[in-house]
Amino acid sequence: MYQFGDRDGDGAGDGSGVSTGDGTAATTRGGTGGGTQGGDRRGRSGALARRAMASRWSRGGIAALAGALPALAFPAPSLWWFAYGALVPWILLIRTAPTARRAMLDGWLGGLGFMVAVHHWLLPSLHVFTVVIAALLGLLWAPWGWLVRRLLGGAASPGRATASLVVLPSGWLMVELARSWENLGGPWGLLGSSQWQVAPALRLASVGGVWLVSALVVVVNVGLALLALTLAGRLAAAHGPASRTGASGPDGTGPGVTGATAPATAPEVPTPRTTGQSPTSGTTAQSPHAPHTAAQSPAPRTTARVAVTAVPACAGILAVAALAAAASAWAPRPQAAGEVRIAVVQPGVIDGVSGPQKRFDRQEALTRALAGQDPDLVVWGESSVGFDLAERPDVARRLATLSREVGADLLVNVDARRSDRPGIFKSSVLVGPGGPTGDRYDKMRLVPFGEYIPARSLLGWATSVGKAAGEDRRRGDRQVLMDAGPGLRVGPLVCFESAFPDMSRRLTRDGAQLLLAQSATSSFQSSWAPEQHASLAAVRAAETGRPMVHATLTGVSAVHGPDGSRAGAPIGASASTAKVYDVPLATGTTAYVRWGDWPVHGALVVVTVLCAAEGVRSLRRSAPEPHGPRARTVHGSPAHPGR
Numbered sequence: 001m002y003q004f005g006d007r008d009g010d011g012a013g014d015g016s017g018v019s020t021g022d023g024t025a026a027t028t029r030g031g032t033g034g035g036t037q038g039g040d041r042r043g044r045s046g047a048l049a050r051r052a053m054a055s056r057w058s059r060g061g062i063a064a065l066a067g068a069l070p071a072l073a074f075p076a077p078s079l080w081w082f083a084y085g086a087l088v089p090w091i092l093l094i095r096t097a098p099t100a101r102r103a104m105l106d107g108w109l110g111g112l113g114f115m116v117a118v119h120h121w122l123l124p125s126l127h128v129f130t131v132v133i134a135a136l137l138g139l140l141w142a143p144w145g146w147l148v149r150r151l152l153g154g155a156a157s158p159g160r161a162t163a164s165l166v167v168l169p170s171g172w173l174m175v176e177l178a179r180s181w182e183n184l185g186g187p188w189g190l191l192g193s194s195q196w197q198v199a200p201a202l203r204l205a206s207v208g209g210v211w212l213v214s215a216l217v218v219v220v221n222v223g224l225a226l227l228a229l230t231l232a233g234r235l236a237a238a239h240g241p242a243s244r245t246g247a248s249g250p251d252g253t254g255p256g257v258t259g260a261t262a263p264a265t266a267p268e269v270p271t272p273r274t275t276g277q278s279p280t281s282g283t284t285a286q287s288p289h290a291p292h293t294a295a296q297s298p299a300p301r302t303t304a305r306v307a308v309t310a311v312p313a314c315a316g317i318l319a320v321a322a323l324a325a326a327a328s329a330w331a332p333r334p335q336a337a338g339e340v341r342i343a344v345v346q347p348g349v350i351d352g353v354s355g356p357q358k359r360f361d362r363q364e365a366l367t368r369a370l371a372g373q374d375p376d377l378v379v380w381g382e383s384s385v386g387f388d389l390a391e392r393p394d395v396a397r398r399l400a401t402l403s404r405e406v407g408a409d410l411l412v413n414v415d416a417r418r419s420d421r422p423g424i425f426k427s428s429v430l431v432g433p434g435g436p437t438g439d440r441y442d443k444m445r446l447v448p449f450g451e452y453i454p455a456r457s458l459l460g461w462a463t464s465v466g467k468a469a470g471e472d473r474r475r476g477d478r479q480v481l482m483d484a485g486p487g488l489r490v491g492p493l494v495c496f497e498s499a500f501p502d503m504s505r506r507l508t509r510d511g512a513q514l515l516l517a518q519s520a521t522s523s524f525q526s527s528w529a530p531e532q533h534a535s536l537a538a539v540r541a542a543e544t545g546r547p548m549v550h551a552t553l554t555g556v557s558a559v560h561g562p563d564g565s566r567a568g569a570p571i572g573a574s575a576s577t578a579k580v581y582d583v584p585l586a587t588g589t590t591a592y593v594r595w596g597d598w599p600v601h602g603a604l605v606v607v608t609v610l611c612a613a614e615g616v617r618s619l620r621r622s623a624p625e626p627h628g629p630r631a632r633t634v635h636g637s638p639a640h641p642g643r
Contacts, residue, residue, distance in 0.1 A: 059093075059106070060105070060106075060109050062093060063090070063093055063094075063105075063106040063109040063110045063113070064109045064110065064112055064113035064116075065113060066089040066090035066093055066110055066113070067090050067109065067110025067111055067112065067113035067114040067117075067138075067141070068113035068114055068116065068117035069082075069086040069087075069089065069090070069117075070082075070083055070086040070087060070114060070117075070118075070191060070194070071114065071117035071118045071120075071189075072086065073086060073191075073194035074118060074189065074193070074194045074528070074532055074535075075528055075531035075532045075534075075535050076528045076531045076532075077528075078194075078197070078531075078535075080194055080195055080196075080197060080198055083191060083194045083195065083217050084217060084220045084221065084224070085220075085221060085224050086221070087218065087221035087222075087225075088221055088224050088225045088228060090106075090110045091148055091152065091168075091221065091222065091225040092225055092228065092229075093106055093110075094106045094107060094110075094145045094148040094149055094152075095148055095149055095152040095153045095225075096153070097145070097149050097153070100146055100149060100150075103145045103146050103148060103149035103153070104142040104143070104145045104146050105142070105145070106145050107141040107142045107143070107144050107145020107146065107148070108138050108139055108141060108142040108145065109138065110138075110141055110145070111137065111138030111139070111140060111141030111142070111144075111175075112131075112134050112135050112137075112138030113138075114138070114141075114189075115133070115134035115137050115138055115189075116130065116131060116134045118188070118189035119133075119134065119185075119188070119189070120527075120528075121524045121527035121528055121529045122524075124524075125450075125466050125467040125468075125523055125524075126449060126462065126465070126466040126467070126468065127465050127466045128465060129449070129462050129465055129466055129468070133185065133449075137179055137184060137185065140175045140178050140179055141175055143171065143174075144168070144171045144172060144174075144175055147167055147168055147171045147610075148164075148168060151163055151164040151167060151168065152164055152225070152226075152229075156229070156233075156308060156309045157308065158308040158309070158311065158312055161226055161308065161309045161311075161312040161313065162312040162315075164222050164226070165219055165222050165223060165226075165312060165313075165315075165316040166606055167606060167607070167610055168218060168222050169214075169215040169216070169218040169219050169222070169603070170215070170602070170603035170604075170606035170607050171603075171607060172191070172214065172215070172218045173211055173214060173215055173599065173600055173603040174603060174604065174607055176190050176191070176211070176214055177211075177600050177603075180500070182445045182446070182448070182500075183448060183454050184448075185448055186445065186447075186448075186496055186499050186500065187210075187499050187500060187501070188496065188499050188532070189532075190210050190211075190214055191213075191214040191217050191218065192205065192209075192210040192211065192212070192213030192214035192215075192217060192539070193210055193213075193535065193536060193539050194217075195213050195217070196535040196536070196538040196539050196564070197535075197538065199328075199563075199564075199565070200324040200325075200327070200328055201213050201324070202538065202539070202542035202563060202564035202565075203324070203327045203328045203331055203542070203563075204216065204323070204324055204327045205539055205542040205543050205564070205592065206327070206331055206332070206542050206543060206545060206563075206590040206591060206592055207327050207331050207590070207591045207592060208591070208592060208595075208598060208599040209501050209505075209543050209592045209596075209597060209599065210501055210539050210543065211501075211597055211599040211600050211603075212599045215599055215603065216320045216323065216324075219316050219317070219319070219320050220316075220317055220320055222313075222316065223312075223313040223314070223316040223317040223320075224313070224317070226309045226310070226312065226313035226316075227309075227310060227313045227314070229309055230309045230310040230313065331590075331591060332545075332588060332589065332590055332591060333545075333563070333588070334545035334546075334562035334563065334586030334587065334588045334590070335586055335587050335588045336584060336585075336586060337513075337585040337586055337587045338584075338585050339582050339583060339584050339585060340376045340377070340488060340513075340514065340582075340583050340585055341373075341374060341375045341376045341377075341580055341581070341582055341583070342375065342376065342377050342378075342379060342514070342549050342559065342580070342581050342583050343367075343370050343373070343375035343377070343378040343379065343406075343408070343578055343579065343580045343581075344379050344549065344551045344557050344559070344571065344578065344579055344581065345363050345366050345367050345370075345378060345379065345380050345381075345384075345551070345578045346366075346381065346551070346552060346553065346554070346555060346557050346571050346575060346576065346577060346578070346579075347359050347362040347363045347366065347381075347384075347553060347554075347576055348362070348553075348554055348555075348574055348575060348576030348577075349522060349525060349554050349574055350362060356385075356386030356387070357386075359384065359386070359553070360384070360385060360386070360387075360395070362576065363380055363384055364398065364402060366576070366577065366578040367380075367402050367406060367410070367578060368402060368405060368406070369578060370406050370578055370580065371405050371406050371407075373580050374407065375406060375407075375408045375580050376408055376484075376485050376488060377408055377409055377410075377411060377484045377485060377488065377490070378402075378403075378406060378408050378409070378410045378411070379410075379411045379516060379518065379549055379551040380410065380411065380412045380413060380518070380551065381413065381518050381519060381520055381551050381552045381553040381554075381557075382413045382415070382426065382494055382495050382518040382519050382520040382552070382553065383413055383415035383426065383520050383553065384412050384413050384518070384553065385399075385412045385413065385414045385415070385416070385429075386414075386415055386416055387414070387416055388414065388416040388417060388418055388419050389414060389429065389431075389436055390418075390419045390420065391419045396431070396435050396436060397435070399412065399431040399435075399436075400431060400432070400433060400434060400435045403431055403432050403433045404433040408485065409430055409431065409432045409437070409484050409485055410430070410431045410432075411428060411429070411430055411431075411482075411484065411490070411492065411516065411518070412428075412429055412431060413426065413427065413428055413429070413494065413518045414426070414427045414429050415427075421474070422474075423472075423473070423474035424471065424473050424474060425442050425443070425473065425474050425476070426442070426443040426451070426473060426494050426495070427440050427441060427442045427443065427476075428440065428441040428443075428480075428482075428492040428494060428516075428518060430482050430484060437482075439480065439482040439483070439484075440480070441476065441479070441480040441482070441492045441494070442474070442475070442476025442477075443473070443475070443476055443494040443495065443497065444475050444476045444477070444478075444479070444497070444503075445475075445496070445497050445500060445503070446472075446473050446475060447495060447496055449462055449466075449468045449469065450468070450469060451469050451472070451473040452469055452472035452473055453468055453469055453472065456472065467523070479491070479503065479506055479507060479510070480492065481507065481510055481511060481512055488513060488514065489511055489512055489513050489514070490512060490513070490514045490515070490516050491504070491507030491508070491510070491512030491514070491515050491516065492516045492517075492518065493507075493515065493516065493517045493518070494517070494518050494519075495517075495518070495519050495520065496519075496533070497517070498517035498519070498533070498536045498537060498540060498548075498550065499536050501539075501540065501543055501592075501597075502597070504540040504543065504544050504546075504548070505543065505544060505592065505593055505596065507544075508544040508545070508546050508593050509593060512546060513546065513585055514546065514547055514548075514549065514583065514585065515537075515540060515541070515544065515546050515547070515548040515549070516548070516549050516551070517536075517537060517540075517548065517549070517550045517551070518551055518552075519533055519550060519551070519552045519553075520552060520553040520554065521533055521552060521554065521555075522553055522554040525554060525573060525574060526573070530552070530554070530555055530556045530573045531556050531573075533550070533552075533556070534550050534552075534556040534557070534558045534570060536550075537549070537550040537558055537559075537560050538558075538560045538564040538565075538566075539564065541560040541561065541562060541563070541564045542560075542563060542564030543590065543592045543593070544562075544590060544592070544593055545562050545563075545586055545588055545589070545590040545593065546562055546586065547559065547560060547561050547562050547567065547583045547584060547585065547586070548560050549581070549583065552571075554573060554574055555570075555571055555572050555573035555574055555575055556570050556571065556572060556573055557570060557571040557579075558570035558571070559581045559583055561583070561584050561586075562584060562585070562586035567581055567582070567583050567584065568581045568582070
């Protein structure tokens with residue numbers, strides 16, 4: 001890394017010299033060796049960049065904004081292609097951190113920015129508590145920031161560049177795994193989920209789940225960051241002295257030659273000036289006809305050092321492309337096994353004190369209109385029935401009548417206090433022509449703060465600043481398969497359970513032919529939430545090789561085939577309608593269903609090996625150095641003691 005003449009190294013200096021790592025110095029003002037106006041402009045912009053990076057507040061704001069960029073890859077913007085470069089500014093910022101602590105701070109602030117951006121639609125409900133949660137979860141990225149600086153900061157080497165393509169994606173997966181714990185909010189906004197509409201990415205999901213897609217997206221980002229550093233280094237080398245005297249490097253901490261290609265140097269030691277040296281530059285004066293020195297022209301050694309990062313970067317990006325092509329060609333594909341007709345009933349937005357009754361009436365009317373369309377199953381959304389069917393037999397009778405009229409079972413969702421057990425449950429209940437069939441699934445994974453408050457005695461104050469749950473819902477204790485019609489086995493999920501890849505995988509292993517998610521995002525209408533939630537069905541379908549129906553109260557409702565592609569047009573937000581989908585069924589077992597979360601296990605091994613290596617390195621560094629040979633004296637020597 002370049003070291004500025006000012007003691008703090010913040011780059012806001014006074015035009016003093018900077019060390020170039022080769023024993024020479026270059027001034028930051030004016031153009032030694034024929035500087036131009038372009039060099040002056042680069043110098044001014046470089047100085048501004050260095051001042052911004054030197055300010056803790058401005059750097060922190062930049063880190064938060066850089067971390068927020070990947071949110072644009074998710075719905076509703078759905079700029080899926082942006083995910084492959086969205087991490088590059090964040091990575092380049094972290095690698096310039098002057099200390100490991102600063103790198104961890106940049107990682108934390110970037111994680112905070114990412115979590116706020118992806119979950120910004122929670123702000124109207126949780127208000128400031130949204131930022132508090134994002135700040136806590138953002139801490140998970142602090143170790144990742146340390147890894148970025150450890151592998152990409154300082155002088156470039158092919159070994160560290162290659163290691164970064166493996167370690168940084170592994171570290172990212174560890175962050176996603178940790179925050180996927182349901183009590184921390186669940187796996188909403190996993191980077192791989194942004195690729196829900198990209199066919200090659202969905203094929204990769206069938207091999208290694210969303211985890212594999214996330215890891216490969218990070219590989220591409222790291223590769224592009226390495227290429228950016230390579231390009232910056234080449235440009236700096238091509239500009240020669242002008243870049244060293246005025247332009248700021250891409251890391252904002254040094255002149256034109258990027259810190260990725262400049263070797264780290266020890267602080268400069270003043271040396272006595274000899275005859276012929278300039279009193280201001282500290283370099284030997286030369287005549288206009290003297291040959292250029294290494295300080296005045298790009299050194300071949302520096303150019304070669306710049307190039308070494310390009311090789312592993314290109315290799316990593318090409319490996320991702322090759323893996324995607326291999327998955328498309330050779331990964332097991334679901335085998336077609338007929339079709340089933342699924343009707344989705346979406347009542348739309350219904351507010352007011354009598355909302356549950358009005359909603360039920362509206363769904364009843366929409367379902368009755370399905371008569372004659374021969375659906376095999378009718379699905380209502382989450383909280384579609386606000387009454388316990390055991391306590392309201394009249395409601396149960398009305399549902400049974402609908403089943404007889406339509407000629408299909410109804411899968412409803414009861415959100416009410418149960419009569420046979422204490423507490424409020426959210427339950428998927430199957431109703432046939434004779435009434436409830438007895439098949440019931442109680443939601444297992446609840447939404448933190450929305451359906452319960454973790455550590456309520458400590459965090460119960462959240463109810464006073466937002467729309468947090470006033471009473472904790474109760475959990476189910478097992479997943480359930482239901483027999484819905486002749487030969488059709490369905491696996492129900494409720495709400496954000498569709499974000500958990502392990503739940504849909506378990507249902508598929510147990511024999512589900514069709515995955516169903518009943519959801520309600522009415523609290524977040526006109527936000528990104530409905531489309532983000534609906535997109536998860538595509539990833540779960542691709543992972544398992546089973547079609548998935550996402551049925552909601554107020555949209556977006558959608559159906560995806562066994563390969564993750566859409567099976568018909570979705571029902572938009574706030575629409576009030578019922579629609580029948582011809583859903584293709586499939587048999588066979590995907591690699592992800594068979595092998596599970598193997599990318600996560602591999603990432604854990606990589607991080608464990610790295611931690612062990614760092615531990616050994618620290619022990620070696622702290623071990624006392626062996627004593628050298630005894631000094632010779634006039635009275636003796638090691639060879640002839642006493643002489």
